[in-house]
Amino acid sequence: MIMEGKPLRRSSRVLLFGPAHELILIRRTRPGRAPYLTTPGGGVEPGETWDQAAVRECREEVGAEVIIGPTAYIAYVSTPRRAIQRYALAKLITLDDDVRHGPEFENPARGRYQTVRIALDDQELDLLRPAELVPILRDFGGELAAEARGLNPTVP
Template identity: 35%
Template sequence: MNPKERAVCVCFDGSRVLLMRRLHGGRQYTVLPGGGIEPGETPDQAAVRELAEETGLVATVTGKLATVDHDDRRAHYLLMAAVPGEPVLGGPEALAESEDNRYRPGWVPIAELADEPLVPEEAREIVRRAFAECLADGR
């Protein structure tokens, strides 16, 4: 059986990265925006859709960063050029909000990435590497 697939959005705004702070089941952690790839969708299409649903931000995919198997899910990490703005929670995540299930999208300075409880841990290095490449390319 093929693993479930997920598109993961890596978006920068200057020296900030877009993250989703989560509270779920009493656990606080941070993830990158993204979600499941629907039948007939490419990872790029899913990333654009998920980012718009979760944050209201419009983006285009500018590069593929990594494909990583995390337990039962294959994650496609994609570099996104997002229209600048403040993210606003929407989509299924907004509908699922409750006292014990919260999503808080926001821009976080790259300098503070080490302080975030980012999961999965492999995502931290993918973000750092992508940011360094963007700096080197003058983006």
């Protein structure tokens, strides 16, 4: 069912793999909620491509320079607002917590954002949101990590 009058939000997220095939995730701790894990990513700004948004969000949220690869998963979210979430494979180049920035870090009321490295067989992966990514990563994470490892920068 299409909800009239509400704009569709485009969200570009990444399955970011480090050199040891570990996932680079964000541990979110919000007041009054149990901690959970999420992937780096966020809204696609006007004039931005999905890949440009993914690169920007990785830099802002985890201080990562990345290479973006193919789409690995697409989700449609209907509540609390309509959104298309695209999850691309990404390869970590560098990681520096000191360059993270944005509203997530400027407003303490939003909780804590901690960059973490999680092995694909780590039980903590069960805390990942959205939960439907967990079985995909458990079953195919090794293959996705290998594909991400083979990504190379594109030459325009």
